Amino acid sequence: MTLATTFLFFVIHFACIRAGNSSETFVKLECKEEFHGVHGQQSLLQCNVKAVENVTILTVTWKNMKADTLLLEYHKDTSILTPGFKFAEPSWNKNNMNVSLLLTNTKMADKGLYECMVRTDSGDDKATTSLRVTAKYKTPTMSSIPETNIKENTDVTIFCNSTGGHQKGLIWWFDQIGTNWTRSAELLAKETDDGLYSLSSKFTVLKATSSYTNYTCKVLTVNGAEEGMASFVIQFAPQDLGSKGANFDSVSTTNWLAPVVVIGSLITGLLAALLIFKRRSVQRARRQSTFPLMSGHQTDTRHDRDVEAEGLNSEDQHTSL
Ligand SMILES: *[C@@H]1O[C@H](CO)[C@@H](O)[C@H](O)[C@H]1NC(C)=O
Ligand SMILES: *[C@@H]1O[C@H](CO)[C@@H](O)[C@H](O)[C@H]1NC(C)=O
Ligand SMILES: *[C@@H]1O[C@H](CO)[C@@H](O)[C@H](O)[C@H]1NC(C)=O
Ligand SMILES: *[C@@H]1O[C@H](CO)[C@@H](O)[C@H](O)[C@H]1NC(C)=O
Ligand SMILES: *[C@@H]1O[C@H](CO)[C@@H](O)[C@H](O)[C@H]1NC(C)=O
Ligand SMILES: *[C@@H]1O[C@H](CO)[C@@H](O)[C@H](O)[C@H]1NC(C)=O
Numbered sequence: 327m328t329l330a331t332t333f334l335f336f337v338i339h340f341a342c343i344r345a346g347n348s349s350e351t352f353v354k355l356e357c358k359e360e361f362h363g364v365h366g367q368q369s370l371l372q373c374n375v376k377a378v379e380n381v382t383i384l385t386v387t388w389k390n391m392k393a394d395t396l397l398l399e400y401h402k403d404t405s406i407l408t409p410g411f412k413f414a415e416p417s418w419n420k421n422n423m424n425v426s427l428l429l430t431n432t433k434m435a436d437k438g439l440y441e442c443m444v445r446t447d448s449g450d451d452k453a454t455t456s457l458r459v460t461a462k463y464k465t466p467t468m469s470s471i472p473e474t475n476i477k478e479n480t481d482v483t484i485f486c487n488s489t490g491g492h493q494k495g496l497i498w499w500f501d502q503i504g505t506n507w508t509r510s511a512e513l514l515a516k517e518t519d520d521g522l523y524s525l526s527s528k529f530t531v532l533k534a535t536s537s538y539t540n541y542t543c544k545v546l547t548v549n550g551a552e553e554g555m556a557s558f559v560i561q562f563a564p565q566d567l568g569s570k571g572a573n574f575d576s577v578s579t580t581n582w583l584a585p586v587v588v589i590g591s592l593i594t595g596l597l598a599a600l601l602i603f604k605r606r607s608v609q610r611a612r613r614q615s616t617f618p619l620m621s622g623h624q625t626d627t628r629h630d631r632d633v634e635a636e637g638l639n640s641e642d643q644h645t646s647l
Contacts, residue, residue: 353377353449355425355442363432365461365492365522370414373442373453375423383420385445388427391454392438398427434459434492434521461492461522463545468558475563482534482560486543489524493548497527502540536562 354376363369375383388398388411397411403420405413414426425444429436437459443452466488476482486497494515499507511529518524527543539562544555 352379353381353444353446353451355444355451355453357442357453357455360456360458363429363436363457363459365432365434365459365490365520367432369429369432369436369457369459371427371429371440371442371455371457372414373425373427373455375425375444375446375451377423377446377448379448380421381423381446381448383422383425383444383446385443386425387441387443389441389443390436390438391441393435397440429457432457432459434461459492461490463488463491463495463525463547463553465554466497466525466543466545466556468541468543468556470558470560474561476534476560477563478535479533481530481532483528483530484541484543484558484560485526485528486545486556486558487524487526488545488554489518489522491523491525491545491547491553492521494523495525495548495553496546496550497525498544498546499527499529500542500544501538502542507541531560534560534562536560536565 355373356376357371357373361369361371371388375381383400386398386400387396389396395408396406397408398413399406400413400420410430412428412430414428415422415424418424425442427440427442437457439454439456441452441454444450466486468487469485470476471483471485486499488495488497497508497511497513499511501507507529511527513525513527516524516526525545529541529543531538531541539560540557541560542555542557545553547553
């Protein structure tokens, strides 16, 4: 090996070390290990570029590792975004070191590992972070079979349903004095298309009596944390039929009374209108009969006698002058 080649070798080697060193030390991408998101809400995956001096970002990519999809790419001053994913900073630009990713509407399928990669004019770095997604059960809805008019000492099946949890949950049952009926109930859990669970618990009250009408169900996570509760009152058939009948009577009275009043006042009004019309036409007929006598005079609505009086007055004025 000649001296020249040895020198060249060292120069190249040294240059490589420098380049490698600079790209590793000047720019560092820092992300927290795990983030927590809630189904149906926004989630933030925070990553920041740490640099010794001012750097300009050339490229940013955000990838979902599990689905192996590119969610966001910034390159050559343009961003390519997948709907539902964007920079967390509203007006992000290449001088903004906060390259956090925002999920605008988190879904169960979004949970998993993410990778962020950054290239700057002073070096590159990449980092991974993971997203945990949880979802809560909604307030349960309750119904019964039969629904209403339930007779004493018949069996009544009550349902307590809830959806939206991210894990199979539990449903507990209590009556109005707090007796735990959970062991007599049947729970059905189903995973829905969106990766969430729906629960339906069925509890049959044997020989239900109207002294125990109020039943409560509680929805809990598999760990026993309460997420929602609801109460249901069994709709027994009314027992006092007499008072109910009287009630019906008064209702029907007002039902026929209203139209009668309306029609009655309409007829009265029509009659009054007819009377007025008739009286007017009689007057008009009388006035028309006086027309020949008043020929030469202008037609007037004033009474004939007034016109005569006026004529006399003017005559009086003439004589006095
Ligand atoms: C590598 O980086 C370190 C820390 O910044 C620095 O002290 C060192 O001089 C660099 N080495 C080279 C060969 O540039
Ligand atoms: C970094 O950039 C900002 C704004 O562009 C400037 O105010 C600041 O002086 C710069 N700092 C360094 C160390 O160059
Ligand atoms: C990054 O930006 C997001 C959204 O504006 C903000 O919530 C977060 O606190 C920022 N992170 C840092 C370290 O500034
Ligand atoms: C609860 O679920 C059961 C069975 O899936 C259904 O028959 C019932 O109507 C549901 N009740 C309510 C209030 O959604
Ligand atoms: C109700 O009963 C269920 C099933 O036996 C039990 O797991 C639960 O701890 C009980 N809850 C209360 C509050 O007693
Ligand atoms: C039924 O019982 C629950 C729990 O004890 C109570 O909160 C609710 O008000 C009751 N409902 C009725 C209609 O009495």
